[in-house]
Each structure stands twice: as structure tokens, then as C-alpha cells.
Amino acid sequence: MEDLAPPLLLSLEIRRALDNGEHVRTGIKKFLESKKSDFHSILLRWLMLVERGEKVSHLLTEIKSPHRRALLDLLEKSFKGQSISSPLRDLEEEIGSAAQAEVDAYISRLPFIALVPLLLFQFPAFMLLLIGPILLEAVSQMGGM
Amino acid sequence: MRQGFLIVIDEILLQMSSGKSFRESMVQTRDRQQNTLRIFLDDLVLSVVFSQQPKTWSNDLFFQEIVAEFQLIDRSNAKSLDRLRSFRKKIRTQLDFRRKSGQILSQIRMQSIVMSIFYGVLLFYVVCSQGFQNNSRLILTSVFCFASGSFWIFRIGKAYKWKI
Numbered sequence: 471m472e473d474l475a476p477p478l479l480l481s482l483e484i485r486r487a488l489d490n491g492e493h494v495r496t497g498i499k500k501f502l503e504s505k506k507s508d509f510h511s512i513l514l515r516w517l518m519l520v521e522r523g524e525k526v527s528h529l530l531t532e533i534k535s536p537h538r539r540a541l542l543d544l545l546e547k548s549f550k551g552q553s554i555s556s557p558l559r560d561l562e563e564e565i566g567s568a569a570q571a572e573v574d575a576y577i578s579r580l581p582f583i584a585l586v587p588l589l590l591f592q593f594p595a596f597m598l599l600l601i602g603p604i605l606l607e608a609v610s611q612m613g614g615m
Numbered sequence: 616m617r618q619g620f621l622i623v624i625d626e627i628l629l630q631m632s633s634g635k636s637f638r639e640s641m642v643q644t645r646d647r648q649q650n651t652l653r654i655f656l657d658d659l660v661l662s663v664v665f666s667q668q669p670k671t672w673s674n675d676l677f678f679q680e681i682v683a684e685f686q687l688i689d690r691s692n693a694k695s696l697d698r699l700r701s702f703r704k705k706i707r708t709q710l711d712f713r714r715k716s717g718q719i720l721s722q723i724r725m726q727s728i729v730m731s732i733f734y735g736v737l738l739f740y741v742v743c744s745q746g747f748q749n750n751s752r753l754i755l756t757s758v759f760c761f762a763s764g765s766f767w768i769f770r771i772g773k774a775y776k777w778k779i
Contacts, residue, residue: 591764
């Protein structure tokens with residue numbers, strides 16, 4: 471969560487590459503050099519297939535996220551010589567708003583997520599310290615009766 | 616640092632829009648800065664001016680990324696404004712996302728730190744009043760439980776896997 475969503479980061483890198491007059495490949499390479507994510511391995515496999523001119527449809531079915539699939543679909547077009555600058559901008563907007571929605575949903579769940587370690591570990595730890603010695607003493611006194 | 620650097624890029628872009636070169640804009644922007652950012656910009660200007668000399672200016676990944684980008688912009692005569700704008704957009708997007716998730720995460724971590732202080736005080740009291748030897752198992756179990764909970768809380772958000 472502290473880093474950008476992988477497809478958003480990839481689209482930003484590609485946009486930068488295109489704005490710099492470079493090929494999409496440069497943007498992909500830059501993305502692959504960044505902090506590793508679960509998207510890296512599949513992107514690497516996809517890139518190898520595309521560079522060899524092989525079909526990537528079976529690989530795309532492995533990807534659950536429709537945003538990642540759409541992005542790779544679009545990138546494939548650029549390897550076939552089509553201009554993707556304008557559709558990439560639209561897709562970047564879409565991915566950006568989807569990432570924003572995901573962050574919002576996660577943030578609304580965060581207080582409840584933080585309750586789990588509090589209730590499972592920290593609260594019992596307090597209780598152990600507060601009533602543990604008293605309980606132990608009571609048990610030993612009952613045993614001595 | 617990132618927020619401060621964003622303002623620096625804004626200023627460089629403004630100066631470039633008024634017709635100055637990238638290097639000139641960078642130097643003038645640096646001269647207007649103070650404190651930590653000034654030291655950072657001093658290093659940045661040097662790394663761009665002496666880009667032919669291979670040298671690692673800092674171990675910080677963010678700084679290295681900026682240096683690489685600024686060296687590229689400095690070397691390219693054309694589209695330097697667009698390049699810098701693209702770079703700013705990337706940093707701004709990263710900052711927006713970090714700010715949003717960071718605010719609530721830091722609140723949760725702060726709560727955990729306050730809890731740890733209370734726990735420390737209670738632990739000290741129990742050890743002083745009841746003794747450690749008699750209750751060693753109990754105390755160690757409690758400390759382990761609390762440390763596990765704190766570790767979990769500090770890991771929240773770090774191991775998040777994006778769904779999109």
C-alpha cells in the first residue's frame with residue numbers, strides 16, 4: 471500500500487518513456503528495475519513472448535485484474551506498431567481511479583484490521599500482567615487448603 | 616523530502632517556462648532554498664554538472680532516481696519541459712497515494728506506541744511489586760504476546776497486495 475499499484479506505476483513509466491520520445495520497452499524496463507511486485511514475473515514472461523512474436527492470450531487469462539489485462543493488451547498494440555499515446559492516457563485515468571477506490575476501501579477497513587492484533591495479542595498480554603499474578607496466588611492458596 | 620522536492624520541480628518548471636535553460640533554472644532554484652533541501656540540491660546540481668564522472672552521490676534510492684532523471688533531462692536538448700512534467704506527475708501520484716494510506720497507518724502506529732508505553736509502565740509495576748522470579752513464565756508469555764501484536768500492527772499496510 472505504501473507503493474503505487476503496479477499497473478499504475480507501469481503506465482506512468484510508459485507515459486514518461488513516450489513523452490521522452492522513447493519506446494514502450496524503455497518504460498517496461500524501468501518498471502522492471504523498480505521494487506519487485508507480483509506483476510513483475512508475469513510482465514517479464516509477457517515481454518519475452520511479445521518480443522518473440524508469439525501469442526500472449528493464454529498468459530492474459532492467468533491475470534485476474536482486468537486493469538492489468540487491458541494495459542498489456544494496449545502495450546501489445548504498441549509492439550505491433552500502433553500509437554498508444556492517447557488510449558494510454560485514458561487507461562491511466564481508469565487505473566488511477568480504480569487504485570484510488572481500492573485505497574479508500576482499504577482505509578475504511580484498516581481500523582478493523584488493526585483490532586485483530588489488538589484483541590488477539592495485546593489485550594491478552596495486558597490481562598496476563600494484570601490478573602495473572604493474582605490468579606496464580608489464588609490458585610496456590612486454594613492448593614494449600 | 617518528496618513534498619519539498621515537488622515544490623522545487625514546480626519552481627524549476629516555472630523558470631523554464633519563462634525561457635531559462637534547465638541548468639540555469641536548477642541553479643537559481645537551489646540558491647533560493649534553505650536548510651536540508653539546500654544541501655540536497657547542492658548535491659543534485661553537482662551530480663548533474665559532473666554527470667560524466669561516475670560517482671555514487673547517495674545511497675538513497677529516491678535521490679538516485681532524481682539524479683538519473685535530471686542527468687537525462689540535462690543531456691536532452693528537446694522536450695526537457697515535458698520530461699520534467701512527466702517526472703513531476705509520477706512523484707505527485709506517488710505522494711498522493713502515500714499521503715492517503717500513510718495518514719491512517721501512522722495513526723494506528725501511534726496508538727500502538729502509546730499502548731506500548733502503558734504496557735511498559737504496567738510491566739515495570741508488576742515486576743517491582745510481584746517480583747520477576749515468581750512470575751517469570753507469566754511475564755515472558757505476556758511480553759511475547761504484546762511484542763507479536765505490536766509487530767503485526769507495524770506490518771499492517773506493508774504486506775498489502777494490490778488487487779487492481
